[in-house]
Amino acid sequence: MKILTFVRNVAWPRDVHLRVLIVVFAVVLVVLSAWEGQTFLRADNFSSMALQISDLGVLSLAMTLAMILAGIDLSVVAVANLSSIIAAMVMRSCSSAGLADGLTTVVGILVALVVGTVAGTINGFLIGTLRVPPILATLATMTLWGGVATVLTNGVSISGGTNALQAIGTQAIAGIPITVLILIGCIVGVWIFLNHTPLGVKTYLLGANSRAALFSGVNNGRVTLAVYGTSGMLASIAGIINLARTSSANPSYGASYILLTILIAVLGGVSVSGGAGRVAGVILALASLQMLSTGFNMILVNNGDSNFFKNFAWGLLLLLVVSTSRLSFRRFARSRRGRIRPTDSGAPEPEARS
Amino acid sequence: MTESFQRVGLRRAMRSQEIIIALVIVVLSAVITAINPAFLSLSNVFDIVRLATVSGILALGVLLVLISGGVDVSFPAIADTAVFIGATILVAAHFNGSGIVLYLVALPFGIFMGLINGFFISRFRVPTLIVTLGTSSLYYGAELYFFGGVSIFKLPSGTVDLSNASLLTVRTASGVGTASLNPSVLILLALAVVISLVLNKTTLGRSIYALGDNRAVAERSGVRVARVQYFVYGLVGALAAVAGVTNASLYRNANPISLQGTELAVIAAVVLGGTLITGGKGTVTGTLLGVLLICIVENSLVLVGVPTTWQNVAVGVVLLIGTTVPAIRALRRRRLVGGV
Numbered sequence: 001m002k003i004l005t006f007v008r009n010v011a012w013p014r015d016v017h018l019r020v021l022i023v024v025f026a027v028v029l030v031v032l033s034a035w036e037g038q039t040f041l042r043a044d045n046f047s048s049m050a051l052q053i054s055d056l057g058v059l060s061l062a063m064t065l066a067m068i069l070a071g072i073d074l075s076v077v078a079v080a081n082l083s084s085i086i087a088a089m090v091m092r093s094c095s096s097a098g099l100a101d102g103l104t105t106v107v108g109i110l111v112a113l114v115v116g117t118v119a120g121t122i123n124g125f126l127i128g129t130l131r132v133p134p135i136l137a138t139l140a141t142m143t144l145w146g147g148v149a150t151v152l153t154n155g156v157s158i159s160g161g162t163n164a165l166q167a168i169g170t171q172a173i174a175g176i177p178i179t180v181l182i183l184i185g186c187i188v189g190v191w192i193f194l195n196h197t198p199l200g201v202k203t204y205l206l207g208a209n210s211r212a213a214l215f216s217g218v219n220n221g222r223v224t225l226a227v228y229g230t231s232g233m234l235a236s237i238a239g240i241i242n243l244a245r246t247s248s249a250n251p252s253y254g255a256s257y258i259l260l261t262i263l264i265a266v267l268g269g270v271s272v273s274g275g276a277g278r279v280a281g282v283i284l285a286l287a288s289l290q291m292l293s294t295g296f297n298m299i300l301v302n303n304g305d306s307n308f309f310k311n312f313a314w315g316l317l318l319l320l321v322v323s324t325s326r327l328s329f330r331r332f333a334r335s336r337r338g339r340i341r342p343t344d345s346g347a348p349e350p351e352a353r354s
Numbered sequence: 355m356t357e358s359f360q361r362v363g364l365r366r367a368m369r370s371q372e373i374i375i376a377l378v379i380v381v382l383s384a385v386i387t388a389i390n391p392a393f394l395s396l397s398n399v400f401d402i403v404r405l406a407t408v409s410g411i412l413a414l415g416v417l418l419v420l421i422s423g424g425v426d427v428s429f430p431a432i433a434d435t436a437v438f439i440g441a442t443i444l445v446a447a448h449f450n451g452s453g454i455v456l457y458l459v460a461l462p463f464g465i466f467m468g469l470i471n472g473f474f475i476s477r478f479r480v481p482t483l484i485v486t487l488g489t490s491s492l493y494y495g496a497e498l499y500f501f502g503g504v505s506i507f508k509l510p511s512g513t514v515d516l517s518n519a520s521l522l523t524v525r526t527a528s529g530v531g532t533a534s535l536n537p538s539v540l541i542l543l544a545l546a547v548v549i550s551l552v553l554n555k556t557t558l559g560r561s562i563y564a565l566g567d568n569r570a571v572a573e574r575s576g577v578r579v580a581r582v583q584y585f586v587y588g589l590v591g592a593l594a595a596v597a598g599v600t601n602a603s604l605y606r607n608a609n610p611i612s613l614q615g616t617e618l619a620v621i622a623a624v625v626l627g628g629t630l631i632t633g634g635k636g637t638v639t640g641t642l643l644g645v646l647l648i649c650i651v652e653n654s655l656v657l658v659g660v661p662t663t664w665q666n667v668a669v670g671v672v673l674l675i676g677t678t679v680p681a682i683r684a685l686r687r688r689r690l691v692g693g694v
Contacts, residue, residue, distance in 0.1 A: 074618065132678055315493075316492055
């Protein structure tokens with residue numbers, strides 16, 4: 001019985017937004033299989049789709065953390081680029097100094113992680129301690145880190161990376177690409193952080209109501225530092241994935257990813273006003289978007305530029321998902337006359353602003 | 355008595371973001387001029403004005419949205435799409451007359467796209483940032499997929515004339531060429547006056563402030579929120595269309611993604627001018643000063659001998675200071691009154 005309930009909860013959860021997402025996911029899957037089954041339903045297609053989303057997925061997780069905290073992190077892509085650029089430079093000088101390939105890789109990865117964490121912590125300091133609005137603080141650091149990256153590289157792409165790092169970018173373990181395993185590791189890590197640590201509980205509380213959090217003894221400044229620090233670290237992991245896959249780093253990589261990560265988080269049910277959002281939703285949104293994107297490429301291959309149609313469809317999808325989940329939430333709230341259980345409030349509250 | 359009043363008034367003025375940013379502009383200009391006197395040459399000043407015109411018009415729209423308590427990131431998409439559709443229509447009609455016609459053709463499309471934003475925001479109460487992210491992707495996608503992604507260079511002759519028109523032509527100091535002031539700056543100034551009047555002298559304008567300051571209170575004091583939101587987002591659409599056409603006229607072509615990626619910089623300029631991102635506070639003067647400061651920083655690095663690769667570092671530092679200082683001052687004020 002317990003297993004049955006579990007399966008029921010996974011396939012048809014109580015969260016209204018997750019239900020909408022599962023329907024979207026299933027419809028996309030069925031339509032694409034019916035339309036282009038022979039090419040779409042192949043194992044290598046799925047593995048290539050998974051490969052494409054690994055860095056975007058990690059960035060979306062970083063954005064999710066900031067948004068649950070009622071903030072936003074516009075600097076994720078800039079931090080990812082800055083850390084991969086610095087890592088590439090450090091690795092280049094390490095290997096020219098005659099350091100072993102493996103050791104150079106470890107040093108490079110550590111440097112990237114430190115850069116990301118420091119950059120994230122600076123965001124956390126601006127937002128949590130100095131109380132700069134998150135959108136402004138991260139806008140400023142986004143511009144600043146982007147600028148520093150441009151100065152370091154003179155605005156052009158720099159090559160870098162070691163054999164070991166290249167292996168991470170291209171090899172697979174048991175048929176699963178290593179970068180996808182890194183994404184899965186990050187997903188599990190963020191899930192544990194949010195659901196099974198005291199810091200995670202405080203993150204939701206602070207995101208939902210910072211004053212209430214303060215009065216219940218949460219050190220708001222410290223939680224903000226930790227969450228944005230983690231967000232920065234995740235961004236640098238995305239940078240490492242990109243460096244491993246392409247063996248190069250450049251300051252303008254992934255400019256469109258900022259809006260895309262927000263889109264994925266919101267599609268996944270993360271409330272912009274904070275306090276709500278689940279890792280499962282974000283992953284479903286990520287997978288749906290990538291399937292749609294691959295599907296469009298297949299269907300529209302002879303029909304104009306599918307990338308443009310993708311933007312059109314993504315925008316439409318975002319508006320549809322957000323407005324339908326609002327509607328169903330409102331109907332739900334009306335039918336119960338305010339008796340809303342906290343477990344059901346996956347959809348953002350109707351008074352949310354900006 | 356009067357003396358102390360004056361002192362209080364002076365202190366209050368010193369606290370206002372507009373005065374501070376004006377002082378920053380003056381000091382910065384003085385420093386740049388000291389390093390390179392070419393900064394104050396008329397041709398350079400006209401360049402900066404030209405640079406600031408399109409951003410300035412866009413910034414007026416952003417100001418309205420921020421005051422109303424929202425955030426709009428779709429205005430570059432509206433601007434580019436409106437002018438691109440307008441230019442496509444005029445080319446198809448083989449129109450080759452006055453430059454004003456492109457404004458008139460693009461305007462309805464801009465307003466329409468703005469009203470779509472207003473619809474989702476007021477009808478479904480979806481957060482404004484999310485709606486405009488969605489519509490931004492939607493408008494750009496529709497424009498590029500259905501209307502094609504190639505710049506239109508065959509603009510009507512009247513539109514091309516606007517880029518060469520001059521309000522004031524002066525011989526440059528070196529005597530080699532002439533510097534001219536493009537009349538498009540008049541559009542910006544006229545719009546600034548109109549928006550300022552709307553915000554300060556009409557009930558509708560005060561409703562926008564009320565809505566941004568506290569939605570619940572505004573609702574209970576009789577502000578029709580949906581109507582105000584339709585007005586704000588429709589007007590932003592109109593301003594975006596005007597900015598788009600001005601941009602296309604100045605560059606003599608309708609590039610479908612000309613303004614893509616400028617949204618955050620424009621928002622930053624408006625915020626530098628003292629507008630609260632949380633709504634309820636902001637002025638036209640502050641906004642224009644914010645735009646001017648960003649344009650000066652972007653334009654003058656080369657003049658003082660800094661390589662252009664440092665441009666974003668400089669803008670980033672300005673933004674960091676511009677957003678952190680008010681936050682720290684607000685923090686101090688809160689500590690003084692003992693709040694949290």
